[in-house]
Amino acid sequence: MNNYQPLFQPLTFNNGVSLKNRLVVAPMTHLGSNDDGSLGEQERKFIANRAEDFAMFITAATLVQDGGKAFHGQPEAIHLSQLASLQETAEIIKAQGAKAVLQIHHGGKQSITELLNGKDKIGASADEKTGTRESTDAEVRSLIDSFANATDLAIQAGFDGVEIHGANNYLIQQFYSGHSNRRNDEWGGSREKRMRFPLAIVDAVLAVKAKHGKDDFIVGYRFSPEEPEELGITMEDTFALIDALKELPLQYLHVSLWDFYKKARRGADTNLERIKLIHERINGKLPLIGVGSLFSADDVLNAYQTGWAELIAVGKTVMMNPNFATLMKNGEQDKIITALDLSRADQYGMPDRLWYLCGQDQAWLPPVKDKDWVAMDI
Helix, strand or coil: CCCCHHHHCCEECCCCCEECCCEEECCCCCCCCCCCCCCCHHHHHHHCCCCCCCCEEECCCEECCCCCCCCCCCCECCCHHHHHHHHHHHHHHHCCCCEEEEEEECCHHHCCHHHCCCCCCEECCCEHHHCEEECCHHHHHHHHHHHHHHHHHHHHHCCCEEEEEECCCCHHHHHHCCCCCCCCCCCCCCHHHHCHHHHHHHHHHHHHHHHCCCCCCEEEEEECCCCCCCCCCCHHHHHHHHHHHCCCCCCEEEECCCCCCCECCCCCCCCCEHHHHHHHHHCCCCCEEECCCCCCHHHHHHHHHCCCCCEEEECHHHHHCCCHHHHHHCCCHHHCCCCECCCCHHHCCCCHHHHHHHHCCCCCCCCECCCCCCCCCC
16 A cells, blocks of 8 residues: 555645645746746756656746846746747646646845846845845836736746745745835835735736636745744734735645744744644635655655645755655655765756755755755744
8 A cells, every 4th residue: 555645635726626636846946947038958857857746836936027037047937939938838847747837936135136137126125235226116016017927928828827926035025024125105014015015916917817717727825934034024924914815716825934844933822833823824715835845755744644734845855856756656755865966966857057056055955965954944
């Protein structure tokens, strides 16, 4: 008997779309796109064999507007000229039997200056350290429109859905955070005003879905539950956001965690795990995707069996094991590796930039064999 069978039960979203199991490929920053944001040859190789036996594959964060690129080799969904590239990406994923979901993103103050094509770096508020200026009201509205435009391109390209990237201190989270949003107009100040930007993006994305009559198009939202700064996001803030999101016609929520079992920092019972508290707050309204340093088959199964998430996403382990879900499905969990062997670059099929950073033992990347690895504390 395969002990991992519980993970291979189907799940049906509230729009009638069914997933074949509970396993999701988390969005991975693979650094493999061409400089113009189109599908790169190394990116093509990277995604071509990593979706088999997964229910859903969420792409790397895909830029929605010029001037917001947050990493080298980032894919883009901005211009109609990029449609063919997006179509190919969707087809590669869907050919492996997984739902293809485009994660849509803007870096805000985390954008890289040299990649802005001469544009100003804009965010929720000015930030001297990163050279960011406060976006004007017109720019805020343009940013919202850009997420809608990326969704339109995703639908035209044949993606099964989009995931709005509201996590990891990128633009959308910057607007919701009392630490990074110090505006005093309609887009900042009170929690309700800071929430307007993320909710406006959700509304814009859903409007595009409705315009196309695509009831079967999946829309998800990813968020980070807390920030360490004094005025940063707390669990209480996250509960308020969840309360708003769970009433909208989304298909799922996706919590971004470095550690699945990390306990709350403030704004809730600090003796309890963040994901448990979040799942309780959602209260069955939407499925939750859980994630966070789950490397082995047993790690994934144990996380699922907590009952705190309907779907489990894995990223770092898929970088190491392109066939992770297949190994679980076939009961070959002993073949799953949990640390990179830096002498075997040929084994993983990673883009050159990504492999180089793995060799630098970056904390956001998979653990390296014979080196200590510690999850980031955020």
